[in-house]
Amino acid sequence: MAEALSWHREFTGDMTGLVEACGWIEELSSGHGLSDDISNAIQVCFEELASNVVRHSGDGLWKDPTVDDAESKTALVLKVALSIDDRKAELRLEDNGKPFDVAAAPSHGVDQPVADMAVGGLGLHLVKTLSTAVDYRRTAYGNEVKLEFSRVAMQEPH
Amino acid sequence: MTEELAHIEVSDLAGGITEVKVFGRMDIKGVFAIEDGFAKIADEKHKVLVNLEAVTFLASLGIRTLVMSCKAVAAKGGDLVLLNPQANVDKVLKSSGIDQAIKIFTSRDEALAYLGK
Numbered sequence: 001m002a003e004a005l006s007w008h009r010e011f012t013g014d015m016t017g018l019v020e021a022c023g024w025i026e027e028l029s030s031g032h033g034l035s036d037d038i039s040n041a042i043q044v045c046f047e048e049l050a051s052n053v054v055r056h057s058g059d060g061l062w063k064d065p066t067v068d069d070a071e072s073k074t075a076l077v078l079k080v081a082l083s084i085d086d087r088k089a090e091l092r093l094e095d096n097g098k099p100f101d102v103a104a105a106p107s108h109g110v111d112q113p114v115a116d117m118a119v120g121g122l123g124l125h126l127v128k129t130l131s132t133a134v135d136y137r138r139t140a141y142g143n144e145v146k147l148e149f150s151r152v153a154m155q156e157p158h
Numbered sequence: 159m160t161e162e163l164a165h166i167e168v169s170d171l172a173g174g175i176t177e178v179k180v181f182g183r184m185d186i187k188g189v190f191a192i193e194d195g196f197a198k199i200a201d202e203k204h205k206v207l208v209n210l211e212a213v214t215f216l217a218s219l220g221i222r223t224l225v226m227s228c229k230a231v232a233a234k235g236g237d238l239v240l241l242n243p244q245a246n247v248d249k250v251l252k253s254s255g256i257d258q259a260i261k262i263f264t265s266r267d268e269a270l271a272y273l274g275k
Contacts, residue, residue: 018186022186022187036245040215040246043185043215044216044217047185047218048218051218051219114229114259114260115229115232117225119225119226122218122221123218123222125255126221126254129253130253
């Protein structure tokens with residue numbers, strides 16, 4: 001079995017940090033033996049999740065009313081991790097924004113004529129379609145989303 | 159990764175058809191660079207051929223740009239179609255189901271014939 005690889009990094013939860021994070025994920029997912037299919041899926045899913053956080057959690061960070069830690073929750077931060085082994089790639093995104101359960105949130109593909117088409121929910125549909133597993137949990141820090149991309153299920157030779 | 163920032167080239171073809179050729183990555187950075195151009199075309203044109211053959215990556219914000227443009231053109235009674243997406247872009251389009259609402263052609267002649275009908 002080849003050695004498992006993992007990386008993690010933090011980014012500011014603003015547009016600058018988002019663009020930087022997307023570039024980092026692009027570079028990692030393109031350069032470590034993953035198929036083009038999985039690399040593409042990781043990039044599409046990451047951009048959707050991270051941009052949702054930056055666009056929708058920026059106004060007023062979620063604060064647990066039972067915890068007196070206002071000082072530590074003054075800026076939105078994205079914590080990003082990617083790990084790759086023989087069987088799968090796993091993308092983890094943590095943020096300290098307001099609660100948002102990606103796995104439970106409604107999503108839909110396009111099922112209407114263009115004139116009636118709703119754009120909201122399309123991105124989450126892509127995340128759920130392009131990954132092989134989506135896991136969400138609320139942690140003391142905030143939201144944690146893990147996406148799995150199976151190198152076996154996605155029929156990647158390795 | 160250093161790749162040229164996304165941009166578009168616009169050509170007026172016979173029959174009142176406008177071709178929009180997109181270059182680069184339609185990611186969050188790329189979409190910011192091209193969305194105003196798309197909005198202007200969607201506002202002004204009735205028959206739009208979006209050539210995707212030089213698009214190397216498509217994320218959901220890119221899909222949103224295509225959908226919003228298509229809706230704007232359709233609202234005027236016009237039509238917008240897509241041409242020649244690369245395999246990874248095609249997979250994202252089909253995974254989103256967008257091919258059920260926006261026609262995707264692999265033949266330029268067929269796309270032009272459809273818009274010219």
